[in-house]
Structures are given as structure tokens and as C-alpha cells.
Amino acid sequence: MTRIARRMHELLEPLCLVTFFADECHQELAALGHRTYWDGYFASRAAPLGRVPAQVVHAAFYNFADGEVARHIPSAWETIPPEASLAARERGSAASLRRILGPELAGSPGLVRAADLTARAATSAPTEGRVMYAGLRTVPVPQDPVARLWHCATMLREHRGDGHIAALLGARIGGTEAHVLSALDQGIHPPESFGRIHHLPKERLAAVMNGLRERGIVGTDGHFTDTGRAVKQRIEDLTDELAAAPYEALPPAELDELIAVLEPLTAKVVAAGSR
Template structure:
């Protein structure tokens, strides 16, 4: 693997931050659970678990808990392995691509989906993904074994998935090193005010209010949260360090693409994500500190 140039500081993170919403929007879109419901998977949580895990095959709840990290194992075990008796991984992957096609066309419009810019973004993102590495990155490695779709917008979504899971796998390494379990990672992240709200996280990740408060108590004892549940200086520093470690572990694809390619991919993905967000890609009530 040959790295081409030294990147500006946080260039990879900035690129990831505008690519990732295009990947994750599919899981929030109505098209995705509708596709899975058509295959007999009616519960949205079950749809998400098999949708994101299907690249690994018909894996059990232990594998999903390990690789997804911040979901309650009890919630996962409620749906797996049973859901694999309803649908196969191959059918789920095909349904996911159909949902991605419908979602991106709804959010961006056919003209953007079929534009030269989308084809250019797909080429750049796929090239960046060539700089990813498989060892110790199970979700990335499983998706890297999937074929690249022919349609440029689906190739871009596939590449966005590779880049997202590569960074995510590395982020779990950083969380383990910081001795934050999955729930503690969620509590500290929501305390930053970024991402999903605590209520939305508890609901979608399967944690009870009692479990959430117990995690806050553990973080209080470590000096990472204060009595009001806000990050202390030590907690803020830990979250900063986590992101910097994740950046370091995720530098491969962006160094491989090079500074010029990263800048252009960031520009293209910013335009796509801005349009998708304006079109309502994510439910507004799921985000913030509420």
C-alpha cells in the first residue's frame, strides 16, 4: 500500500463527516424497513440488525453485540438468530441496495444521482477504500468482500459504507483502550451535544433509564461527568483524544487517496449531504441533547 501525500490536519475526519450521512441515511429512511417488511421482517430493530450485519452472514447476537458495540445485547438477542429463519443475508443485501437506490433518488433527485459528479465521487471514494485494511476490522472486512454495484450512486453508497465501517471498527479500538463500555460511550457522546439525543439513543439502542443512570454514576466516579451529567474537563479531553485516536487509525484511506482527491471528495460529498439533509434525511427529533 502506497500513501501519496501528507494530509492537512483532520482532512480525513472532515471527509468522513460529509460521506457518512449518505451511508447512514438509508437506515433512517422509510424505504429500508419497507423493503425488509416485504421479506417478512416487520420490526425496525430487527431490520437494522440484519441490514447492517448481513455482510457477515447469518451471525448470532454475540457477533452483532461485539461489532455494533453500543447496542444492548438483550435487544439484539430478542431478534437474532430468529430473524435469520425469516430472511437470508443475500436477500437482505439485495433489499438494502434497493432501499439505497430509492432513498438516494428521493433525497437527491434523479439528476444528481445520474450526474457526472456522482460518478466522480464514486470513483474517488472507491479509490480511497483501497487504502483501508482488513485486520481487526470485521464490519469493514465483511463489506469489502461484497461486489461493487454497477450504478455510480450505488457504488458511491457502497464505498461510503466501506469508509464508515472502517472508521467505526477503529473507533471501537479507541473506546476499548479508553475503558468505555458501549453504554458509557453513548452517554459521553450524547453529553457532547452531538449526534442522537439521549432519549433517541436509549430507545433505539435498547437501554433502560436505570441502566443509563447507572452508567452516568460510573462516569461520575471516574471524574468524566459532573453531577448534572455534563462532561467535565477530563471527560471533554477524553472525547477529544478518542476522536484523534480514531483519526490516526483511520488515516489509511485518506492518505492513499491524497490531499487533492480528499479535498475534491469532501467538496462533492458536502453538496450531496447538504441536499440530503435539506430533504429531511434524518428525523429532527432524534438529535441534540433533549
């Protein structure tokens, strides 16, 4: 089942990324009055948690630097209700998927079937220890097939993300350290140039790199050591294992069917760069 979890991640992640890359979601959030991309990002993604303090969002998201969340939460909710941001996120994401897929794929029986099967998986897993996933489970599943597919793919993404955080914690890898490992895994060198962390203070990045060197995860050349590669692989393997539960709700024949109907949809979105 871990193999299925990895394959489903490969197929569903591009569908979720339209939220962050495509124009429609940004436009919907800006139309509400969010002044910046990050105001809209934090306000809409954290909305299922309710009006919680920045410290709670920081803990749930895990990989943002100290103070980054507090620049946007709760101020982004002061004049725009969380529910409105969440609805705008859904509208924009569904609109971008519909545009990228085109009328033939967006209106196809395959997409409807993909949405239905993904919804069954996404609403079946236990919520214990899954803060972001549990929050999204409280949100009604959309009736429109394109919106339903995006919403349920995003639920599964947050379920996987909650498990990934558990794997990182077990390996004693902090949020900024996780970005370094991800950068190295993608072949980015120096890892401090990675877009998610390059803006952080140099002293902070130096401390993170020194800590990874002291633990033998990164060598003096700034690349993975054998130990570091093994740590990264253990985290990924455990993430896949922890992400498997939703797919146990589908029998093997339906899992095969879900993969088959998702493949042409995801291929189209990947070809567009999720934009």
C-alpha cells in the same frame, strides 16, 4: 490526513444515514418479511458477517445493551437469508439517495466521479482488526454509480466505526457509556434521556452514570467535567487518526476533487435530513 478523515466523515455520514432515516430502505426490508425496523436493521447490517451468533454481532456492533441483539439475531435470518436482507438494504438506500438528489444530481458526472474516488478509498485500507469493514469488503461493489457511492460510503463508515470502537476500548468506555458521552457532546441533558438509551432499565442507567462520576468523567450535575471533555476529545482525535488510512490511497489533488464533488451532493442530502 486526520483533518481529511474528519472532513470525509462529515461529507459521507449523511449519505449513509438514509439507510436508517429514509422510507425506501424500511419498505424494502418490510417487503421481505421483516416484522420490525430492528429486525431489518440487524439482519441487513450484520449480513456481511454471515450467519454468526448474536454474541458475535453484539461484539462487532459494540454499543447495544445486553440482550438487544439476541432479540433479532439469528431469528431474523431464519426465513430470510442474510444475502436477501443485504440486497434490500442496498436497493432501498440507493433509491432514497436517488430520490433526494433528484435526476440532475443523481445523474451528474460529479456523482460518478465521487463514486469512483470513494470506491478507490474504500477498497484500499487494511482489514486487520476491522471486523465490520472486512465483512463489507467481501460484498461486490455495485456498478450503478448511486448505489456504488452509498455502498462505499458505508464501507468507510464501518471502517471508521471499527476504529472508534478501538478508541473507546482504549479509553475504557463501554457501549452504553459511549452513548452518554455522545449525548453530552450534543448538549442533551440529562444524558439518560438520549434516544439510544432512554429505554434501558433505570438501574442500568444509574449504574453507568455512577461509574462515570466515580471516574471523574461526569460531575454531580450530570454534565462533563474537564476530565470528561478531555477523554471525549482524545477518543475523537484517535478515531480520526485511525480513520485516515483509506484516504492515503488518493493523492492530494484527487482528495481535493473528491471533497469538491461531494459537497453539493451532501448539502442536498443534509437539507432533506437524510430522509
